[in-house]
Amino acid sequence: MRNSREAAAENREKIVAVAAKLFRERGIAAVGVAELMAAAGMTHGGFYKHFESRDALIAEACRYSFAEPGGGLRAAAEAAPAGEELKAIVARYLSRRHRDDPGSGCVVAALGGEVGNRISPAREALQAGRERLIALVARYMKGEGAKERASAFVATMVGALISARLADGASSDATLRAAKRELYQRIEEQG
Numbered sequence: 001m002r003n004s005r006e007a008a009a010e011n012r013e014k015i016v017a018v019a020a021k022l023f024r025e026r027g028i029a030a031v032g033v034a035e036l037m038a039a040a041g042m043t044h045g046g047f048y049k050h051f052e053s054r055d056a057l058i059a060e061a062c063r064y065s066f067a068e069p070g071g072g073l074r075a076a077a078e079a080a081p082a083g084e085e086l087k088a089i090v091a092r093y094l095s096r097r098h099r100d101d102p103g104s105g106c107v108v109a110a111l112g113g114e115v116g117n118r119i120s121p122a123r124e125a126l127q128a129g130r131e132r133l134i135a136l137v138a139r140y141m142k143g144e145g146a147k148e149r150a151s152a153f154v155a156t157m158v159g160a161l162i163s164a165r166l167a168d169g170a171s172s173d174a175t176l177r178a179a180k181r182e183l184y185q186r187i188e189e190q191g
Helices: 004-026 033-039 044-050 054-067 072-079 085-093 095-101 107-115 121-139 146-166 169-189
Strands: none
Touching: 004 033, 004 044, 004 054, 004 107, 033 044, 044 095, 054 107, 054 121, 072 085, 085 121, 085 146, 085 169, 095 146, 095 169, 107 121, 107 146, 121 146, 146 169
């Protein structure tokens, strides 16, 4: 039989995982504590046993979203043939699957606008995750100014994903294709 500390740690992790998914799907403001706890299979009264505040959970959920099992972009880059890492990152990020499943997708695209407007632990978590994403992209860039170019590259991916989610049907698909073409061209131009 598990001890109570192990059970509490598992419950906390479950709450964080559920929160990360729900926040990315619907936004932070749209998800209440009672609904979140019910989705995790627990009563809302137990929330404060695990977190000192809702803001503390939001920040932890944002951090979790970057470290989530599966680490998609890093895994895609590592699985790609040498020299094709950036293309693999773009293909994974600007995919229909990513566009259509925000609950398991990029937290910057899902929550950046909502969290970016205020100083908070969640914003700090998003900034740190964004910096790691930029560092991942910069690792595969050639030439001078890799970090600055990687920042623009990531901004283009995030913006294109948000734009594709706003568009309908064929227009959404066209947005993804156009952004991929643009980024693939940048990759080719770097040599």
